[in-house]
Amino acid sequence: MSHSLNEIEAMSKRAARGAGLSWGLAEEAAKGTRWLSSFGFPGTELLAELLNLNDRIPAIDVSPVSLRAEVWHAPARRMSPLIAGASLSDCAARLLERGKITMENVSLPLLAVPFMGGAALRLGLPVAAEWEGARLATDGKRLCVQASPEALRLRQAPTLVFSAPAEMTGQQEPLLRAEVCEDSWSQLEKFAHRTFAPATEESRLKGAGAGVSDND
Amino acid sequence: MNEILCRDPNTVMRLARLGSMHQSRLSFMRVLTRRLAREQWRFEQTAFEIDETGQGHAVYTAHGPERSYSLIAFAHDLPPEKRSDRVIAEAWDATFTLFDGVPTADDIDRLSRNIPVQEAGRVSGSELSVSRANRSVRLWEHVVTALASGVQPDRAQIDAVGYLMRTTAVYGSGKLGAADREMIADRPEFRAPFQVEMLSVYLTRWFVMDLVQHMANCRAAATGTTAAKLDIEIARSMGIGNSTGLGMAPFLLNHPVLFNNWVAARERAIQTVRNIAEASPEDVSLFRGLVERSKITIAKWHSDHPIQIEKLAGLRSDVAKTDHYLEAHALTGMNPWDGLYRWAEDALTVEGQEWIASLMLEPYGALVDGYAEEMSADNTATFRISGAMTIGDLRGLLHEIYSWAIETDWQAPQNKARAWYVSEEKLEPRLGERFEEPIEEYEQPLAPGRDAAMLYRALAHWPDEAQVAEFLLRHPEHRHVLRRAQIVGRAPYAEIRDNTISDRVLPIDMLRCKLSFFGATQFDPRSDRWVRICMYGNAPLPFELTSENAEFWVFPNLQETAA
Numbered sequence: 001m002s003h004s005l006n007e008i009e010a011m012s013k014r015a016a017r018g019a020g021l022s023w024g025l026a027e028e029a030a031k032g033t034r035w036l037s038s039f040g041f042p043g044t045e046l047l048a049e050l051l052n053l054n055d056r057i058p059a060i061d062v063s064p065v066s067l068r069a070e071v072w073h074a075p076a077r078r079m080s081p082l083i084a085g086a087s088l089s090d091c092a093a094r095l096l097e098r099g100k101i102t103m104e105n106v107s108l109p110l111l112a113v114p115f116m117g118g119a120a121l122r123l124g125l126p127v128a129a130e131w132e133g134a135r136l137a138t139d140g141k142r143l144c145v146q147a148s149p150e151a152l153r154l155r156q157a158p159t160l161v162f163s164a165p166a167e168m169t170g171q172q173e174p175l176l177r178a179e180v181c182e183d184s185w186s187q188l189e190k191f192a193h194r195t196f197a198p199a200t201e202e203s204r205l206k207g208a209g210a211g212v213s214d215n216d
Numbered sequence: 217m218n219e220i221l222c223r224d225p226n227t228v229m230r231l232a233r234l235g236s237m238h239q240s241r242l243s244f245m246r247v248l249t250r251r252l253a254r255e256q257w258r259f260e261q262t263a264f265e266i267d268e269t270g271q272g273h274a275v276y277t278a279h280g281p282e283r284s285y286s287l288i289a290f291a292h293d294l295p296p297e298k299r300s301d302r303v304i305a306e307a308w309d310a311t312f313t314l315f316d317g318v319p320t321a322d323d324i325d326r327l328s329r330n331i332p333v334q335e336a337g338r339v340s341g342s343e344l345s346v347s348r349a350n351r352s353v354r355l356w357e358h359v360v361t362a363l364a365s366g367v368q369p370d371r372a373q374i375d376a377v378g379y380l381m382r383t384t385a386v387y388g389s390g391k392l393g394a395a396d397r398e399m400i401a402d403r404p405e406f407r408a409p410f411q412v413e414m415l416s417v418y419l420t421r422w423f424v425m426d427l428v429q430h431m432a433n434c435r436a437a438a439t440g441t442t443a444a445k446l447d448i449e450i451a452r453s454m455g456i457g458n459s460t461g462l463g464m465a466p467f468l469l470n471h472p473v474l475f476n477n478w479v480a481a482r483e484r485a486i487q488t489v490r491n492i493a494e495a496s497p498e499d500v501s502l503f504r505g506l507v508e509r510s511k512i513t514i515a516k517w518h519s520d521h522p523i524q525i526e527k528l529a530g531l532r533s534d535v536a537k538t539d540h541y542l543e544a545h546a547l548t549g550m551n552p553w554d555g556l557y558r559w560a561e562d563a564l565t566v567e568g569q570e571w572i573a574s575l576m577l578e579p580y581g582a583l584v585d586g587y588a589e590e591m592s593a594d595n596t597a598t599f600r601i602s603g604a605m606t607i608g609d610l611r612g613l614l615h616e617i618y619s620w621a622i623e624t625d626w627q628a629p630q631n632k633a634r635a636w637y638v639s640e641e642k643l644e645p646r647l648g649e650r651f652e653e654p655i656e657e658y659e660q661p662l663a664p665g666r667d668a669a670m671l672y673r674a675l676a677h678w679p680d681e682a683q684v685a686e687f688l689l690r691h692p693e694h695r696h697v698l699r700r701a702q703i704v705g706r707a708p709y710a711e712i713r714d715n716t717i718s719d720r721v722l723p724i725d726m727l728r729c730k731l732s733f734f735g736a737t738q739f740d741p742r743s744d745r746w747v748r749i750c751m752y753g754n755a756p757l758p759f760e761l762t763s764e765n766a767e768f769w770v771f772p773n774l775q776e777t778a779a
Contacts, residue, residue, distance in 0.1 A: 002340065005398070006390030023661040024688075024695020031599060059692045067685060083692070090603025090685035118600040176399045177341055196640035197658040203639060203646055204304070214301040214459070215353045 003180045009034040011185070012047055014192035020056035021082070028086045032114035037178035039143050041152070044180050046111050048187040049155075053107060054080055064103070067091055072103040078156060079106045085115030088162055092119035095127070100163040109134070109157040116162055117141075128166030131157035142171040220490045220554055222483045229479070231714040235725025236527065236566040239770060240574035241581060242482055243735030245752060246770065247588045248414045251405060252758075253766030255281050259419075259758035262286070262318070264426065268434040269293050273328060274426065276419045277318055278758070280405055285344070286315040287419035288324060290332050291427060299350050301384045301459035301746075303644045308334070308348035310381065310427070314416040316342050316395065334385075335392065335642055343394045344412045347386040349420065352377050352457060356428065363432035363443045374450060375516060378738065378750045381424045382457025386413045401592065408588045409474065410734060421456045421752050422759075448757075453772075455753030458736065461746040463645045465726040466636060468712065469662050472700060474593040476707035478733050481591045483709065485577050485584035490554040492580070499579035500547045506578050507542065509771035510571070511535055513737055516772075521741040523722070527567050534560075534568025581767070598703045601695070603685030605702070607678045613705045614672045620713060621665035622672050633719035636662040647723060647745060663717040667697035737770065 013030035017023060029047060036043035054062060062080040064072040064087055072084065084103055088095065095101050106112060109131050116127040121140035128137040133151030137144040145152075146169075197203065227233070239246070251257075258279040266272035271293050277286040290311045298307040311331045315323065323342070330337030334348055355377040362369040388410070390396040400406045429446055436443035468475045495503075514535055519525060541559060549555065553576045560572040577584050614622065624631055635650040637658040648655040661667065671694045678687060688695055704711040715721060723745040731739065736749035754772055756765045 001338070002393065004341070004390030004393055004396045006396050007393065022692040022695055024697075024699060025692050027599075027696065027699070060690075063689060063692075067689060086601075086695070087603075087685065087689055090601055090688060092600075093604045094685075121596065122600055122602075176396065193640065195638065195658060196643065197637045197646075197648075197655050199639045199641045203648060203653065203655075204641070206648075214350060215296045215299050 001180060001182065001185075002177050003037075003185075005034050005038055005176065005178060008037050008044060008178060008180065011188050011192060012044070014195050015047065015051060015188035016082075016191070018191035018194035019051035019054065021059065025059065025082060025086060028089075028115070029082050032082065032085065032111060035114035035117060035174075036110065037180070038174035038176070039145075039172060040175060040178075041110060042181060042184070043178070044184040044188055046108050046153075048184040048191075050081065050108050050111060051191050052187070059083060062107075063087070067094070070102070072101065073105065077105055079103060081106050081108050081110075081112035084160075085112035088112070089115040089118040089122070092122040095119055095162060095164050096123050096125070100161055103160045103162075104158065106131075106157045106160045107155065109154060109160050110152050112160065113138075117143075119162075119164070123164060125165040126168050127162060127164040129160065129162050131160045137166040137168055139168060142168065142173055144168050144170050145172065146170070220487060220551075222480075222487045225708040225711075226713055228483065229709060229711060229713040231712060231716075231722065231725040233566050233570065234712065234729035235722060236570045237729050237732035238571045238574040239732050239735045239737060240482060240485070241577050241584060242485060242588050242591065243733060244408060244410045244414050245418075245735030245755075246767075247408045247585075248411055248418065249755060249761065249766045249769070250585070252278070252280075253761050253763045255405075257758075257761075259422075259761075261422075261426065263324075264430070266291050266427065266430055268438070270427070270431055273324065274423055275319065275324070276423055276758075278415065278419065283316075283403065283405070284318055285415060286317065286319055287416060287423065288313050288315055288319060288327055288331070289420070289423045290328060292332060294350070296353070299353070301350060301382070301461070303385060303461060303463055304641050305384065306333075306336075308384065309351045310420075310423075311348045312346070312416060312420055312423075313339060313343045313394075314345040314412055314419075316344055316400075338393045340393060341395045341399060344400065345386060345388045345416045346392050346394060347383055347413075347416055347420070349381040349383045349424070349456070351381050352379060356380055359428050359446070360432045360435060363429065363446060364435035364439075364441075366436070366441065366444045368444060368447050368450060371450065374454060376518070377457075378753055379455050379457035380428055381420075382459050382748065383417060383420065384459050386416060388412050401594075407592060409478070409592045414734070417456050417458075417751055418755070418758065421454075421755075422757055424456065425451050425454075425757065448760075452757060453754055455750040455755070458731070458749050458751055459742075459746065460727050460731060460749065462647055462723050462727075464730055465723040465745075466645050466660065466662050468726050468730055469664065469716070471593070471595075472703050472710035473595050473598050473707055476704075476710035477591050477593050479709035480707070481587040482574075482733075485580075485587050486557070486573050488583050489576050489580055490551070490557055492553055492583075493550060495547050495552045495579070500552075502579045503547070503576065504542060506575060506768065506771050507538065509768075509774060510575060512772040512774070513770075514571075517738045519740045521743070523724075523744075524739065524741050527565070530565035531567040531571065534564040534571065537563055538568070538572065578768070598706060599699070601684065601688070601699050602702055603683060603688070605684045606680060607675055607682045607684065607687060608680030610684055610698070610701065611672070611675060611680070613701050614668055614675075617701060617704050617708075617711060617713070618665060618668035618672070621669045621715075624665065624669060624715065626666050626669055630719045631715060632663070632666060632717050634717045634721060636660045636717070647721075650717075661696050663715075664697060664700055664711060665713075665715050666717060667694075668701060670694070671697050671701070735770065
């Protein structure tokens with residue numbers, strides 16, 4: 001079914017929060033899923049897969065141990081692409097200084113790609129991501145993709161390398177609507193539902209501060 | 217003399233002041249009617265297929281220089297027990313969508329299965345908004361009865377309510393599958409915020425006039441008589457009501473850059489006018505005339521809510537003081553508007569200050585209307601966190617923006633008595649009692665003051681030279697508020713500098729602020745968390761809109777009320 005990008009963003013944020021991410025990271029997950037969807041990638045499917053994989057685990061376990069390390073790795077031996085990506089975006093200046101940032105064992109690497117869009121905008125230079133079978137580059141607005149469909153759906157990339165400045169070839173413009181697979185949507189709904197307080201008669205009356213009849 | 221600066225965000229962004237805002241030239245309804253008139257938009261009713269029970273549909277199309285937009289209205293026969301203004305309602309007297317272009321019969325058919333059920337339906341990228349409205353039962357029945365029996369409705373009853381229908385939700389920007397704002401943001405007619413919603417309500421008002429006449433005609437015909445035609449002056453005096461509940465309050469917190477741009481535009485306009493060295497006699501006379509007309513609105517403004525009753529008493533006494541000031545001061549000296557504003561700051565209540573601040577912009581459309589072009593927002597640039605910022609700089613920023621919060625005792629129950637959460641019923645935002653209801657685990661991030669104070673404390677043992685990126689890697693729980701602090705660092709009016717979860721918080725302050733930017737008048741709080749207002753009261757109907765009447769319609773005509 002065709003969805004608006006705002007719907008995708010709103011659902012992704014609630015779902016990520018429902019899976020235990022902090023509000024700030026849930027916002028990153030939402031922007032990232034929206035960005036992927038706008039380029040025709042199955043953003044909601046990837047997010048649902050990741051939330052199932054890391055459901056309610058401590059973020060620190062799947063975060064880089066240090067941002068100064070030569071190769072970023074996570075204590076749990078698999079890194080969340082959302083946390084890796086958010087950290088990459090936070091380290092945009094460092095990325096340019098070092099020329100590249102290498103990460104190990106990143107789950108669903110495509111989910112980390114939107115964050116390099118943020119880094120590219122901050123630097124004003126294109127940024128690239130490469131892993132086995134895939135190379136993507138973006139200036140923040142357009143995207144270049146050279147990848148096999150399998151590589152884009154890879155469950156874990158042994159090595160993921162971000163580099164800047166990158167070259168842009170064969171550019172793709174974002175779309176303004178997205179097709180969403182129903183199954184991924186209902187999985188996100190399930191996670192999102194955890195963030196909603198069950199309605200009680202009391203909250204129904206008091207919580208919104210209004211009566212129930214308006215025949216005046 | 218030195219340039220007068222914009223007002224300090226620490227003054228402007230307090231809840232008590234935000235809750236006292238008044239409409240101005242930059243309000244979104246007025247931005248819209250000025251454009252429609254300037255560009256000579258053409259309006260037509262292209263369908264009105266409504267039966268004698270009041271069920272069916274109608275289409276109203278607005279033709280602009282490049283594009284057309286159509287309000288598709290569905291009218292229903294609603295039993296009283298289903299009439300609720302709450303978001304959780306499931307049936308309404310009328311439902312609407314603003315369609316991008318002119319709909320085909322297939323579009324109407326598709327929408328007739330989706331719009332009447334609102335949140336339970338789906339729309340597409342061709343639809344720009346989805347909304348619904350309920351009748352004011354008393355006034356509706358009075359007007360239909362009067363017209364059907366061949367007489368005009370009673371003016372006092374009309375004035376007491378002000379509208380025949382009130383909207384209970386207007387959804388835009390991607391909701392329910394509708395077009396995202398990003399799809400239409402580059403169209404000049406939608407550059408200012410909420411123009412889709414404002415156009416939809418403007419056309420809704422026309423439809424409601426037609427519908428009430430139709431119902432009166434049907435009733436008269438049933439008895440073999442002919443109904444009176446609603447007097448155009450009476451029709452024009454009525455607006456569209458709106459019931460805005462708690463759900464709108466988080467909007468201002470969730471769209472900090474947008475909110476900043478609204479407030480900043482008005483503040484720049486105020487600054488511009490305060491810096492005017494001399495006022496021409498025409499400008500002064502226009503201002504004086506509008507003060508008189510504005511007094512009619514204030515005199516008619518009715519509320520039964522104790523908080524608003526008190527504020528209204530203050531405002532009415534402010535009006536009397538302003539009269540004295542304007543008798544004593546000809547506004548012919550140097551910096552007359554700054555003089556007036558400074559006097560208001562000392563002499564008037566916050567309601568009165570904001571009333572004057574908005575009113576003094578009126579003569580200066582040529583200087584201030586352009587600020588409306590800067591009121592929308594693209595969040596892309598501000599969303600990204602600057603990870604290279606040092607902890608020392610972050611600490612400084614927190615001091616500057618959140619000093620009130622850092623000094624607040626967040627252990628004291630009264631300072632965090634409430635919690636914002638979302639209920640599973642239609643995802644309705646609600647405000648609950650943290651210590652009395654099991655809601656804390658569902659709390660939404662709508663208490664930036666408390667969160668900033670917690671961030672400030674968490675930073676205490678970090679060295680100044682460390683970078684924000686390192687801190688966030690260890691503390692993802694502070695990512696949300698840290699982003700906010702950086703945003704407010706660049707957009708100083710983005711943050712409400714007050715406690716949004718205390719036992720004394722009044723969500724109606726946030727609602728009023730937002731609605732004043734829409735251009736609403738006659739705020740009538742029904743509790744501490746929902747408010748009724750009137751939109752487009754006194755505005756020319758679409759078919760009579762001209763450049764002459766598009767500008768100052770919000771101020772009632774002096775002669776008109778004397779009649």
